Amino acid sequence: MTAETTASEPASTDWRSRLRRVGPGIMAAATGVGAGDLVATLVAGSRFGYALFWAILLGTVFKMGIGEAVGRWHLGSGSTILAGWRSLGRWATNFFGVYIVLWGFVYGATAMSATGLPLNALFPGLSVRYWGMICGVVGLVLVWLGRYRLLERLMTILVGVMFVAVVGTAVLVGPNIVALGGGLVPRLPEGSLAYVLGLMGGVGGTITMAAYGYWTMAKGWRTPRWIPFMRTDNAVGYLTTGIFVVAMLIVGSELLLGQGMADGDRGLLELGQRLAADYGQWARLPFLVGFLAVTFTSLLGVWNGVSLLFADWWRTWWARPETGSASGTGHESTAGMRSWPFRGYALWLTVPPMSLLFLDKPFQLTIAYGVLGALFMPFLAGTLLVLLNSARMPAAHRSRWLSNTVLTLCLVLFVVLAVDKLIGYVS
Template identity: 70%
Template sequence: MSSEVDHNVVAAPADWRARLKQIGPGIMAAATGVGAGDLVATMVAGSKYGYTLLWAVIIGTAFKLALGEAVGRWHLTSGQTILSGWRTLGKWALWYFGVYAVIWGFVYGATAMSASGLPLNALFPFLSVRYWAMLCGLAGFALVWYGRYAILEKVMTAFIGIMFVTVVGTAFLVAPNLGDVAWGLVPRLPDGSLVYVLGLIGGVGGTITMAAYGYWTIAKGWRGPSWLPMMRTDNAVGYLTTGVFVIAMLIVGSELLAGHEVVTGDKGLLTLGDTLAADYGEWARIPFLVGFFAVAFTSVIGVWNGVSLLFADWWRTLRAPSDEAGEKVEHRQLEGSRAYRGYILWLTFPPMVLLFLDQPFQLTVAYGALGAFFMPFLAGTLLVLLNSRRVGADGRSGWISNTFLVACVALFAYLAYDQLVGLFE
């Protein structure tokens, strides 16, 4: 991966080979967005319905591709960050994000640390999940506090490699039935499957970190419409990789756990590790738990950096005079700000209080409910911004992008409603 560059002297790559060398932000966004909870939900769907819902994973990947492309296109063609764009919609959009980010960060900090601590506790039980979680939080804190984007990108790429080998390797290990896999591409809705279909479509790497994608393109030095082909290649590689991970977990759930009652929550993945050990030996369990840790810890690194950049830009945009709010912002400017470092502290230390509840599953439920309220906001505001005069003709959404964005608004609004109803049942 290349390091941060001066966009004034580096031109956009002209061919696909040169583009592959620049890939990075898409991997960051996609790996961050897929956590242990997403993999558990996919595993449960596989155990209940086999490969029948594979088509929903494909559609979910397409939705995230469309959202990621829209975020990147706004940054490259408007010359403004997404927070500056939200300010043009009114102060209400800024306050919605700010309040949401503070509440979400408190719950997510505990959720991500807990998910990272679970596999370490299974591998090294001399420490409880709580204390492994705290150590993971401190490790993520130190890495993001002292590390630059180029370093974080390399670390995330290494973890992606571990995830690919372990999770996809496990799918090959259980020897899927290719005929059943192909039949799963045909859209069907078995009785009682609607909630799982919506979860699979909405959960393939979809979180607040999707909005951070534009800031990682800034860190790479991508500026202007000439970088659109590069951004689209990068975004596609990131979310196609995510789609492969989720399909692999659906295969594992279908082959190993069909007809079995699966424990929900992050501990469901530990149950799967025990099943692998019983069927194939301990040598299969350990790599899987290592992959589980990689999935969880990439979310710690990505959120601690990406959402902190969002929060730093929110603070900058909120306080800036109207004529300065849309000015070009540099990545280093945000990374060195007090708001950036303050949000890293907020993600790390106050949430440790929640770890003493020893309820990782309840944390995951609360995080899922909160997460559902950001995605319709992101999709809806992008739909408005990218069909307005805030961007030039090269940044406007065509009918394909608009169709996906409208579908995303409808889907995520329904998921938010479903989560809200579920909290009061």
């Protein structure tokens, strides 16, 4: 891809100019929040009401902190995150290479299956499996075109649909403002610790957070002068998805409290049926459309953003340090949308995972995927903490106390989550 916006310096950095250019942050945040995250929030609301509202707010702050760190590294250092990892040693790029290949194979099937669920509910003539395959191919075609501006506009529209459907559902069931306000006080109801950790660390926290810097560069932001724009963009994106998640907590608390709810993406279908029973079919259909927007934004964002990560990993891994070709100026990342590694990985996300739609996930593959997935977010937070305080980052843009505090808290949280998951896999 060639960048569709110019890389010239911004004429003004006022709030109006920043808000007009919002886009990559919405893509990153919407991609990271999938159906599984919404279900987790619904289940938390159905079990604990508004008591965990504070955990959602804290998790939103954590995600904004990591997103800002990723964007600042790309714009402040002029290097991509892969170039930064390469500077830490081959171990970092080797780990990421194994992770991204295995993750893509399993996630491709997961994303297609999740997208097929609402389509099957809307149009039951075709099974979830085949609707998922169709969505995977549509996503492949859209990213194959290599047009960032088209993807940004399409995902912004889908986020608008998500907002209307999810927030509209919360308004329909009617939030208890007093109880919601009470949820601002941190407390841990019995049996809630796992949900607290999940809401703080899980919602919107995926490999796609590392893709954010590539989208800012595709937007034409490639120098430190764009850092204020990036910060506003990142905040708008995660505040928007924070509102989505709070809306689902309201729905879970008001509609499902004490009734239990199925885990997994099918829990959203169960919610649609309950909306139909309580309010009529007119309430179910818009919700299913919003469910489709949630799942398809995740699919489309991954097909593009993680393919960009893979293309840059391929270039960085094969680069010879003595030539300086691994510096990662950012131009390689934006040129990657039409490269064969980018398109090859998009195919890897789409075609081989279709076999998993016919078969149960192999046990060993699922375990390996889960272990590597548990280790990725600590890896991201830890390496950002090192890179943003190193000599590789110009002094003016190194992390200050606030960023270092947020990243350290994120690292601790993600390590705790990783240990919990690994213990679960072993046991």
